[in-house]
Amino acid sequence: MKKLLFVFTLTILTISMAWAQTTFTATYTFGTNGNVQSFAYNGTTYAGITMGNIDKVGVTSSSSSGNFRATGWPTGASLDTGKYIGFTISAASGYKFTVSTITFGIGRSGTGTRQSQWRGSYDSYGSILNNYTALNTGLTNSSGVLTNPDANSSWSGNVLTLGSDYANITTNCGFRLYMYNAEQTGGTAGLQGPITITGTFELSGGTPTITVNPATLSGFSYVQGSGPSSTKTFTISGSN
Secondary structure (H helix, E strand, O other), X not given: OOOOEEEEEEEOOOEEOOOOOEEEEEEEOOOOXXXXXXXXXXXXXXXXXXXXXXXXXXXXXXXXXXXXXXXXOOOOOOOOOOOEXXXXXXXXXXXXXXXXXXXXXXXEOOOOOOEEEEEEHHHOOOOEOOOEEEOOOOOEEEOOEEEOOOOOEEEEEEEEEOOHHHOOEOOEEEEEEEEEOOOOOOOOEEEOOOEEEEEEEEEOOOOOEEEEEOOXXXXXXXXXXXOOOOOOOOEEEEEO
16 A cells, blocks of 8 residues: 655744834814813824823913913013913833924914914923924914914914924923913913824834744654644744
8 A cells, every 4th residue: 555645844934023103193172172271182092102181381271162272471572481382292101202293273362462482392492493384374483483463363274393303202292382472461362273293103112023933843744544743832922
């Protein structure tokens, strides 16, 4: 009788997975709930970042449907570092993130503020951010200081683009909108409509890998009718 020999070899390869960046679009939508000093983030949640509350600091909250406004802004032509609208973004454990843009609108009453500027935590809010890739035609920009008309109106669609200072952050970062030069202390001003922050996040510990040991299993040989072969084992381990 002819005897047949079947030989099976199982080869298991080391697997390396390239971990791509994930984009995020985080929006604070105020609706009818913006008349608060601190507004909890109500947009999409993401595994790699935590969006903090957006706060009115040093000013008094005022009502404006769909917006985030306050009174008590400085009436002089200089900002007060204790009066601003601000928020923070924190990295989730094991992640890093990059902030790309902040899209926002400015609104005011007839006696509200006339100047505003963004600053960030990279230099402890010491300098003005000034890379606007879109700006409402009603606003003028002088080295990052935005000036709006003396009108009961709003100016939306402004896009502030961040640079390398806000890339690959493994802890947290913050941004503050300072508003000032109000015509009266009772004049209202603040964010008009929602504010949206975009960027990316990814694992911070390097490229994830899965490894098997041994890489090859063999010995699955037997004469027809005399099997099966003996049990073989391998170990899988991973990192990142």
